[in-house]
Structures are given as C-alpha cells and as structure tokens.
Amino acid sequence: RYGYFGRATPEVVRLMFCNVSGCLTEGRIFLSNSGEEMVSFHTRDTTGIRMLQKEQMEVVLLTSKLDSVSRSLADKLAKRTGCEVVEVGEEPLDDLKPMVEQRKLEWKDVAYMGVDAQDVKCLNLAGLSAVPRDAPVVAVNATKYTCHHAGGAGALREFAEHILLQKEKAKSMDQHRIGRHDF
Amino acid sequence: RYGYFGRATPEVVRLMFCNVSGCLTEGRIFLSNSGEEMVSFHTRDTTGIRMLQKEQMEVVLLTSKLDSVSRSLADKLAKRTGCEVVEVGEEPLDDLKPMVEQRKLEWKDVAYMGVDAQDVKCLNLAGLSAVPRDAPVVAVNATKYTCHHAGGAGALREFAEHILLQKEKAKSMDQHRIGRHDF
C-alpha cells in the first residue's frame, strides 16, 4: 500500500471532471436587482487547469441542472479555461460513464473534483478525487484527497499539483523497477 | 433533559422561517454606481433548503422592511429556492403568529433562523432555532443552536442537517419506546 491513498501505485490520470459550482467557483452566486447573475473564479485555479492541459490531460467542467450557475455563465467559464462543459443530472455518474467509455478509459484513469452529496459515487470511483476544504462531511468522507484551499480560491490548483505529483511518482517508480531488473 | 437543547424529546418541525439577510445571504449588500443592488447566496445553502423540502417541510423566507434586500431581489431568491417570501416588520413574531396558527401548528413545531435583535422573540419561541456563527451576542444568547458556519456560507445548510438529525433521533426514540412495550 502506498501512502494515504491506500493503493499500490500512484495513478496516471488522463481525464479530469470538475464541478463548476463550489470547485471552480466559490459556490457563491451573486444576484442583482436587474436579474444579473455573477460568479467568481480565481486565476490561480485557471493556471492549474492550464498546467494539466499542458500534460495532455483533458479537463471537463460539470454543471448541474439543480442550483448551479446558469448555462450562459458556464459557457463563459468554459471559454476562458479552454474546457468542455457538460450538464449533469442528479447522479453525475450516469452522464459521465459513457464519456469515460468512449475515451476507452477506466475510472482509475479519471480524476474527479466534487463538492457535495451528488458527487459521492464519482468521488469513490475515480482513481484520484478531491473536494475543497469547505465541503460538507458527506463529500469529505467519500473523497481520496481533501484540499487545504477553499473552492474558488485555489482548491483546483492544489488538486492539479497533486495530480502532477502522482504522475511524477509513478514515472520514477517505473524507472526504479527497470533499474532493478537490469542488475 | 436531552442533550444541550434542554428538552425531553427532539422536535419534529414542519415549518421553517429563515431570514434572507444574514442567513440565506451574508448580510452584505453590494451597491453600484448605477443603482444596482446585489447579494450573494451559496449553493450549499440552497441544497440545504431542498433537503428540508424533500422531507415535506415548508421553508418560508423573511425580509424586513428595515434594511434587508429589496423586494425584487427577495423574489428572485424565492424563485431559485422554491420558497415563499414574507415581509416582516420590526417584530417578526406579529407577522408570523397568524401563519403558524393558520397551519394549525404550535411554535414547538417551528424552526427559526435569525441573525439579530429583532429575531430574539422568535428564536426563543421556536422549537428549534439557530443563528449563524457571526451573529451579534444578543441573538446568540436567544438561540438554541449557534452554527459553525457564517451566514451565506453554509449556516443554513448546517441548520438543515441539524433539523433532519433531530427528526431521525425523534423517530428512533419512538421505535425504541414501542420496542420496550412489546417485550
């Protein structure tokens, strides 16, 4: 068993799903008199997304039919981050399963960042998973990694660095194994 | 006496009143040059409202004639949460009493979430009551439960989970009692 992940080898994930509401944003929605809706994201987190994309990882943003940000706002966030946006229902797993299969991946090759009860199944299934510091207990219990940063304020960046670190470790373990075979 | 509530049996409330300003929102109001008014709410809290509604609880939002959010903004929040909005005066109790009676409920069947001096009477009367972490002392002294989360950032969700937990406890105590009669 390896570290606090409870698995033999660190994962090399190729696809990441990330909730917009509460992960990329704070989870806070601003409403105005005139009907404007506003959310905030942090440049540190969009830098984190770019770090993953540079390593050939695909990052997909998730919005919910329930109380997430409006579609037009999610599209604007997608454009700024260069990510695809997928709208999921009450059980995101049902919507994401076909996407994982279509890419010929297994769930252990997937990273998932969620924030609440509806994400529990995906947090359990994914090879690497994370929730922001301020997530409800039900999500913290299901995730493999709990960020020190809050949602919309560096949590996504922290998870990105965590993913890249696991990749590095996996690579160096491979080299180590080859080394031993050689002797 | 049962736990820190100082009552013999946990309550099963059916109606919840919740201040908009300071409970559903942060209590912060944003004003712009052009006259726009803006408040923020948290998706975690709207999830909390839905959790209560699923359990057949009615959630009613309260706005004040004094310095709360504008009526049009309160209506937008009501629409997003599926709640009714009631405008209360300096003493909310006067406006809420008829509503409780009309539903043939007693105050011990009511949950109340408030934030300041004007809520003291209701916080005292309600079967379950809560204030956010950052409430003034006068409200903290009157409430039955003080949230660990701040207003507009999870306090409402926390109170919702607290209410549902009391309901669970009440149910299991009932079963326990039946069990003992059977033997």
Place this chain on the structure above:
Amino acid sequence: RYGYFGRATPEVVRLMFCNVSGCLTEGRIFLSNSGEEMVSFHTRDTTGIRMLQKEQMEVVLLTSKLDSVSRSLADKLAKRTGCEVVEVGEEPLDDLKPMVEQRKLEWKDVAYMGVDAQDVKCLNLAGLSAVPRDAPVVAVNATKYTCHHAGGAGALREFAEHILLQKEKAKSMDQHRIGRHDF
C-alpha cells in the same frame, strides 16, 4: 483612571464621524469592464447606525477626495443609512472642526471611526475613537479602541455598541454620585 481608555469618566458623545471607505465598506472597490463601480456594506452595520440614531446621536459619513468611493455611490449609502455625507480633504480635521463648533460641541463629545494615516489627528482628538481590526499600524496606534470585526463586516456595529455601553456607564456613575451625596 477608568479602564483602558485612560480617562476618568466615560464619554457621552452626541456626534459620530465615520469613514465610508474601510469602515462602512470593506475598503474594497469593485470595478467592471463597463465602468461600473461597486462597494458592499453590511446590514449589521446599518443596524448599528440606527441604534445610535435612536439615542439621538447624529452620524455623519466621510468620503475622501483621494481614493474613496465615488460621490454618487456615497450618496446612495447615505440615503440607505439616513446619514449626511461630507467630503473631506487630505486632513479631515480641517473640514470637521467647523462642524463640531457649529454644533457647540467639543471634540470629547465626538466619536470618530477611521482607518488609515489621514485619520490619525481625528482619532487622537475624539472622545471615543475606533478603527476596524484590519487597519494599518499607524491608525491602530492613534485610536482609543480597536474593533474585533473587520471594516464592512461588523466593525461599525461593534463601535456603536461600545459607544452605547459608555453612555450607560456614564449614566450609572452619575446616579451613583447623586446617591452618595444624598447620604
């Protein structure tokens, strides 16, 4: 000497000056693409202003020619709080002196809430003075009271409660003195 104020009797102030930027607001100004300017205030603080007004205190808001909120925004805040707004220069004392004299008051009858270097003289002069928790050292060194709350998030309310408490104390000391004379 009385408590940490280092004066023999608590003051009964009748006039309060309060910076808009950093005391009533967070000190944060939001700017948008289209030229909108936005600030936030907290309903807890406007409640604090009302508490003072109920006790026949006059509350005057100060904006600066330097980098405070725009005039139109200050007027909106004034309207919501029922306060007069005065625009002050680099040395607020020059602008406020005539106002204090016109009301036939002395500076010991005045409460002042400021936040930075330009407020130092007034913080020193006023009978009661306060800065928010997050004020720079230069202002903290000059003030008589440092709030536990940050600007725009309860500091003004905290100072209002402090002022009313001093008033109560002054009143009860007066009664005490009368009492002793009687015996």
Place this chain on the structure above:
Amino acid sequence: RYGYFGRATPEVVRLMFCNVSGCLTEGRIFLSNSGEEMVSFHTRDTTGIRMLQKEQMEVVLLTSKLDSVSRSLADKLAKRTGCEVVEVGEEPLDDLKPMVEQRKLEWKDVAYMGVDAQDVKCLNLAGLSAVPRDAPVVAVNATKYTCHHAGGAGALREFAEHILLQKEKAKSMDQHRIGRHDF
C-alpha cells in the same frame, strides 16, 4: 550580511513592477451573465502606491496575456492609481529588461511584486521582491519577502511600507558612515 535579505546594504529602489492579478487584485475575477467582468482592489493598496509615488518611485502595473484581467479593466485600474500598465508575455523578464535598461537602472534598483510561477525569474533578480501571503509555493520560494496580507487586501501596501523602511535604513546607514569618517 544584513537581516534576512542576505545582502550587505538595504536597497534604495526607484522602480516597482506589480502584477495586477493577485497582487493589486485578489486574483479573483467575477463574470456575469451579460458578459461583465469585475475585479476588486483595496483602497489601502492604492494608498500604498501613492506612498511610493510621493517618494519619487515609479510604479508599473503588469497584466498577462494569459488569464489576467481584460485590457479595458487594467486601464481603469491604471487610471485610478496613476500608474502605467504594461502587458507581459509568459516570461515577464523579456518584456521588462528593456524598460529597466532604458531607465539606466540595474535589477538591484528594482522592486518586483508577483504571485505565481511566471514571476519566479523576476522575483529572483529584483533587489526587493514580494508575494502575497496566499501565493503558491513556487513563488514563495523565489521571493525575498512574503507578505502577511493576502493579494488585493493589503499585500501591496505592506510591501510599500517594507520598501520605504529599507530606504530609511539605507539613509541612516549612510549618515552613520559619514559620521565615522568625520572623526
């Protein structure tokens, strides 16, 4: 060696570069339904800029082609602070070198405030450099000073005070040296 800077004499810098995103602002960008983009800055930080300008220091704001604030927003911030804005690429050093040489300065005469990986080279080169409290480790490791305040909430002001203190120290050391020669 002098203090924690590891250099013999405190620097007297004449030019300061400062990232807009994450240093002058929080790093947070607000997006609205209608396409509005909003950032916040703190009056305490703009006061800090004015403190430097009064001491004949030139302050230049930097925006990035990557995910910083939009050009129109940066121009508005520049106008409010009286600073020039320069747009830099992935390696700010390439854009800033000509500016430093044109002013016949060396990098030890330059102060630099940055926030992330792209700032590492400049943070290393500059005579004085700082990052906000909440900067990623990669930037903290490269900087000479880590602020106690977060970006957009006093970090820039803190660095300004730090720069002016170094200047004072340098001046008093010069006087000391002259004094010894005289005897």
